[in-house]
Amino acid sequence: MDKFTKVTGVATPLMRQNVDTDLIIRIERLVDNVTRDGLGPYCFEQIRFKPDGSEDPDCIFNQQPYRDAPIILSRENFGCGSSREGAVWALKGMGVRAVIAPYFGDIFNNNCFQNGLLPVALPIHEIEQLADEMKASPGNARVTIDLENCQVVSPTGRTIPFQIDARRQHAMLNGLDDIAQTMSHKDVITAWQSQDKTARPWVWL
Amino acid sequence: MAKDWRRGSPGADIRLLQRTLNPKANPMGKTLFDKIWDSHVITDLGNGFVLLHIDRLLLHDMSGGKALKEAIEKGYPPAQPRLTYGTPDHTMSTQPGRTEKTHPPGEPLILSMRETTRAYGIKLFDLGQDGQGIVHVMGPEQGLTLPGTTLVCGDSHTSTHGGMGSLAFGIGSSELVHVIATQTMVQRKPKRLRASFEGKLMPGVTAKDMILHLIGELGTAAGTGYSVEYAGSAVRALPIEARLTLCNLTIEMGARTGMVAPDDTTYEYLNGRDYAPKGAMWDRAVAHWRALPTDPDAEFDREHTVDMKNVAPQITWGTSPEHVIAVDRAIPDPSTGPEEKRGAWEAALKYQGLEPGKPIEGTKVDWVFIGSCTNSRISDLRAAASIVKGRHKADHVTAWVVPGSVRIKQEAEAEGLDRVFLDAGFEWREPGCSMCLASNGERVPPGKRSVSTSNRNFVGRQGPGARTHLASPAMAAAAAIKGAIADVRKI
Numbered sequence: 001m002d003k004f005t006k007v008t009g010v011a012t013p014l015m016r017q018n019v020d021t022d023l024i025i026r027i028e029r030l031v032d033n034v035t036r037d038g039l040g041p042y043c044f045e046q047i048r049f050k051p052d053g054s055e056d057p058d059c060i061f062n063q064q065p066y067r068d069a070p071i072i073l074s075r076e077n078f079g080c081g082s083s084r085e086g087a088v089w090a091l092k093g094m095g096v097r098a099v100i101a102p103y104f105g106d107i108f109n110n111n112c113f114q115n116g117l118l119p120v121a122l123p124i125h126e127i128e129q130l131a132d133e134m135k136a137s138p139g140n141a142r143v144t145i146d147l148e149n150c151q152v153v154s155p156t157g158r159t160i161p162f163q164i165d166a167r168r169q170h171a172m173l174n175g176l177d178d179i180a181q182t183m184s185h186k187d188v189i190t191a192w193q194s195q196d197k198t199a200r201p202w203v204w205l
Numbered sequence: 206m207a208k209d210w211r212r213g214s215p216g217a218d219i220r221l222l223q224r225t226l227n228p229k230a231n232p233m234g235k236t237l238f239d240k241i242w243d244s245h246v247i248t249d250l251g252n253g254f255v256l257l258h259i260d261r262l263l264l265h266d267m268s269g270g271k272a273l274k275e276a277i278e279k280g281y282p283p284a285q286p287r288l289t290y291g292t293p294d295h296t297m298s299t300q301p302g303r304t305e306k307t308h309p310p311g312e313p314l315i316l317s318m319r320e321t322t323r324a325y326g327i328k329l330f331d332l333g334q335d336g337q338g339i340v341h342v343m344g345p346e347q348g349l350t351l352p353g354t355t356l357v358c359g360d361s362h363t364s365t366h367g368g369m370g371s372l373a374f375g376i377g378s379s380e381l382v383h384v385i386a387t388q389t390m391v392q393r394k395p396k397r398l399r400a401s402f403e404g405k406l407m408p409g410v411t412a413k414d415m416i417l418h419l420i421g422e423l424g425t426a427a428g429t430g431y432s433v434e435y436a437g438s439a440v441r442a443l444p445i446e447a448r449l450t451l452c453n454l455t456i457e458m459g460a461r462t463g464m465v466a467p468d469d470t471t472y473e474y475l476n477g478r479d480y481a482p483k484g485a486m487w488d489r490a491v492a493h494w495r496a497l498p499t500d501p502d503a504e505f506d507r508e509h510t511v512d513m514k515n516v517a518p519q520i521t522w523g524t525s526p527e528h529v530i531a532v533d534r535a536i537p538d539p540s541t542g543p544e545e546k547r548g549a550w551e552a553a554l555k556y557q558g559l560e561p562g563k564p565i566e567g568t569k570v571d572w573v574f575i576g577s578c579t580n581s582r583i584s585d586l587r588a589a590a591s592i593v594k595g596r597h598k599a600d601h602v603t604a605w606v607v608p609g610s611v612r613i614k615q616e617a618e619a620e621g622l623d624r625v626f627l628d629a630g631f632e633w634r635e636p637g638c639s640m641c642l643a644s645n646g647e648r649v650p651p652g653k654r655s656v657s658t659s660n661r662n663f664v665g666r667q668g669p670g671a672r673t674h675l676a677s678p679a680m681a682a683a684a685a686i687k688g689a690i691a692d693v694r695k696i
């Protein structure tokens with residue numbers, strides 16, 4: 001899993017509520033055997049493209065400087081709806097590293113931590129202000145998310161603290177998903193196994 | 206030396222072993238479950254979670270290939286391919302002469318399992334090969350399921366293997382990938398429940414009736430958060446195949462794992478099987494296993510005792526395994542039942558097309574399915590054949606026998622059981638899950654009534670609109686002969 005320590009970049013204000021995982025990625029794209037890494041082009045396709053397949057210039061993801069921005073700003077309940085982990089893969093495929101919203105869909109939130117995408121929960125007034133600062137100087141404005149110090153730095157230099165579970169912070173900083181966390185005990189596992197091979201050799205075929 | 210392991214009571218070396226298994230020398234005895242659990246803890250992760258070693262991972266076609274691919278894509282090749290075994294069972298046809306192409310939707314799953322297991326040197330008991338069968342039949346049959354081991358599979362009926370004295374439980378898809386990658390699981394220890402069956406089995410009563418009766422008494426949620434140990438004189442007297450049946454339905458009362466302590470019956474069954482230890486290793490293993498049974502002074506969080514005098518042949522009437530009665534009883538009346546269950550009972554009777562208050566015996570049956578990981582072993586087929594022999598199924602009934610594995614099929618054919626069934630108008634099919642889950646397209650048609658030896662009578666389990674009654678193989682055979690739900694004791 002990718003490590004997450006600090007990200008600085010453009011933040012796209014997608015200021016809607018209840019951005020559901022259906023909107024992020026359509027289920028057909030997950031059935032159609034598109035690989036996990038190949039989902040980026042289909043992320044938010046229902047708003048990025050017109051029915052004829054051409055880009056919709058009114059969609060913020062198609063406008064500069066927001067194209068390929070690593071951060072999304074959004075309103076309440078981002079990632080609600082279906083449990084599909086493909087929503088996280090699609091966002092990552094589009095280059096997104098973090099989403100800032102007041103709160104997230106539960107399963108989406110968990111899935112993020114299995115894939116190195118950081119969900120940051122901030123009060124809505126802070127997010128609105130971040131969006132305003134972004135729009136005020138579209139060319140130069142940058143948002144920084146610093147996971148080590150648990151703070152967001154706004155384009156004008158304001159620092160906004162956020163909270164995160166210590167175990168998850170550690171896992172993200174070190175790029176550890178559940179399996180990776182278990183793998184951090186690899187030596188203990190190997191030692192247990194070699195001792196067991198002596199104690200119960202019949203188990204080891 | 207070969208027969209040494211048969212000796213009765215544990216000697217001094219066993220007590221030494223017991224102390225090794227229990228180094229803290231807790232004055233209080235330990236349960237079978239605690240002994241296996243504690244000896245598999247690799248490290249304590251805090252908050253009640255431990256990292257548990259997994260000795261056996263079994264894969265089947267529904268999730269096996271996919272999970273292997275996912276682990277590999279994440280950069281984790283299988284940690285212990287030699288502790289991992291697979292067989293296809295869920296998605297292919299069981300029609301005579303079938304291949305993976307007979308039921309096309311299953312083909313990609315079987316191909317992907319074949320490809321991924323081959324790439325990592327995982328032994329696959331493949332379609333058309335010796336050893337193929339329902340995954341929970343295959344493990345004990347091959348001697349892969351051993352007492353005192355931890356065993357997992359991406360299927361909730363993995364508790365079946367507990368009949369061998371193995372700590373076995375079903376796991377979800379992300380847990381499966383975790384086991385493939387690490388050979389471990391992050392788990393919290395469950396509480397302990399002991400269900401003791403005391404006395405002798407009455408005529409017509411089998412392990413299937415024992416466990417259905419227990420679920421009827423305790424309900425489908427009683428085991429949630431518990432590990433179950435089945436004990437008592439009636440359980441001790443059960444042969445291994447019956448113990449596997451008993452443990453199979455553990456999940457239907459909410460517990461992930463159920464087990465029977467290993468004993469001479471277990472060792473008799475296991476000795477000489479393909480993957481079981483041999484020679485001096487066998488003797489060492491048996492000495493170790495003899496220390497596993499629950500100590501006399503060990504305590505359980507909950508105890509329940511069933512008097513075998515009260516256990517008659519069972520049949521389910523509704524859409525949950527707890528909707529079960531003795532076959533000579535009347536269909537329950539929701540208005541006299543417990544208030545909180547009234548709604549569920551009414552809905553179940555409506556779905557099943559049954560009238561409360563009427564005897565369940567005599568209810569017309571359209572389909573009979575003898576098979577599944579619950580009841581497809583040779584002793585099950587013999588029990589059914591003993592009822593069928595010299596008789597013919599009722600004209601309006603479609604009756605299927607689906608042996609649990611290639612070996613069981615061959616053994617049955619060598620005994621002439623296939624002829625008994627075929628002569629009686631039954632179909633004799635290839636091994637697989639078949640009509641237990643209907644994930645291979647083999648379904649009971651909508652509105653039709655089936656007596657099935659499987660483990661779930663949920664709405665639509667055997668096909669949309671299908672009405673399922675769970676029972677033992679002999680009861681199912683009796684229903685096929687009579688064309689209606691019948692009391693096996695009267696045949």
Ligand code: SF4
Nearest residue numbers: 362577578638641642
């Ligand atoms: S026979 Fe039925 S319960 Fe058993 S593994 Fe197959 S589908 Fe699952």
